[in-house]
Amino acid sequence: MAELKVEHLEVRYGDLVGVADISLQVEAGQVVALLGSNGAGKTTTLSAIAGLIAPSRGRIAWRGETISGQPAYAIVSKGLALSPEGWRLFVGQTVEQNLRLGATALADRSRQNALFDRVYALFPRLAERRRQPAGTLSGGERQMLALGRALMSEPRLLMLDEPSLGLAPALVETLYDTLAQLHRQGLTLLLAEQSIPLALAIANYAYVLQTGRIALEGPAAELERNEQVREIYLGVRANAGNQAQAR
Numbered sequence: 320m321a322e323l324k325v326e327h328l329e330v331r332y333g334d335l336v337g338v339a340d341i342s343l344q345v346e347a348g349q350v351v352a353l354l355g356s357n358g359a360g361k362t363t364t365l366s367a368i369a370g371l372i373a374p375s376r377g378r379i380a381w382r383g384e385t386i387s388g389q390p391a392y393a394i395v396s397k398g399l400a401l402s403p404e405g406w407r408l409f410v411g412q413t414v415e416q417n418l419r420l421g422a423t424a425l426a427d428r429s430r431q432n433a434l435f436d437r438v439y440a441l442f443p444r445l446a447e448r449r450r451q452p453a454g455t456l457s458g459g460e461r462q463m464l465a466l467g468r469a470l471m472s473e474p475r476l477l478m479l480d481e482p483s484l485g486l487a488p489a490l491v492e493t494l495y496d497t498l499a500q501l502h503r504q505g506l507t508l509l510l511a512e513q514s515i516p517l518a519l520a521i522a523n524y525a526y527v528l529q530t531g532r533i534a535l536e537g538p539a540a541e542l543e544r545n546e547q548v549r550e551i552y553l554g555v556r557a558n559a560g561n562q563a564q565a566r
């Protein structure tokens with residue numbers, strides 16, 4: 320059974336439509352990618368699932384329970400965490416204070432120290448900088464901190480909104496290694512990306528969004544081979560060398 324089920328989600332920003340009709344499912348232990356170019360509706364979809372914006376139509380269910388309309392803090396405490404686009408850190412607060420905020424929704428407060436240990440083991444850089452304001456961190460470290468903060472709520476489902484955005488290629492590779500490691504440890508991932516080859520390499524299943532609707536979906540391995548995806552979304556023309564190699 321699907322852990323997360325989104326049915327006919329519509330989200331409006333006043334008169335503007337953020338997403339028009341999104342239906343998707345995430346099963347336990349899967350990595351699901353949400354793909355699409357700028358403005359397709361990835362952030363809106365993840366924000367609605369996380370309870371940061373209220374849907375105007377449709378239903379979001381988590382392990383059989385309708386969660387659409389519930390506030391963000393209630394949703395975090397059910398085991399869904401979001402590492403948001405642009406990180407949204409408190410730049411004047413230290414690394415440790417930012418991480419502690421991630422643990423606010425923990426039902427069992429005694430878990431907090433174990434979670435700090437886990438995040439610091441995953442990102443030793445954050446341990447070194449625990450007393451530094453988040454505003455002094457590099458882009459790569461800020462992404463680690465946003466991810467670490469999400470992990471501090473001990474989620475079952477981790478949602479990541481464009482984690483590779485603005486990171487140097489070497490850092491992106493390290494980040495994706497970390498995501499693969501978290502997945503092997505049992506975490507379910509819902510990953511929004513514009514960088515489609517990256518996301519398809521780690522995902523089991525993917526949805527391609529276009530102007531607020533699902534344009535295409537399927538197993539990641541199939542979408543990797545799909546000509547429509549390759550031409551429209553992978554930008555194969557800008558990457559003709561790779562295409563020739565792949566054939």
Ligand SMILES: Nc1ncnc2c1ncn2[C@@H]1O[C@H](COP(=O)(O)OP(=O)(O)O)[C@@H](O)[C@H]1O
Binds near residue numbers: 361362363
């Ligand atoms: N705060 C907002 N106010 C008005 N329109 C918005 C807002 N956020 C997003 N939108 C619009 O909603 C649509 C989907 O945007 P978004 O979810 O941010 O897409 P993506 O994350 O895929 O780039 C776009 O047309 C965008 O302009």
Ligand SMILES: [Mg+2]
Binds near residue numbers: 362363404480481
């Ligand atoms: Mg976005």
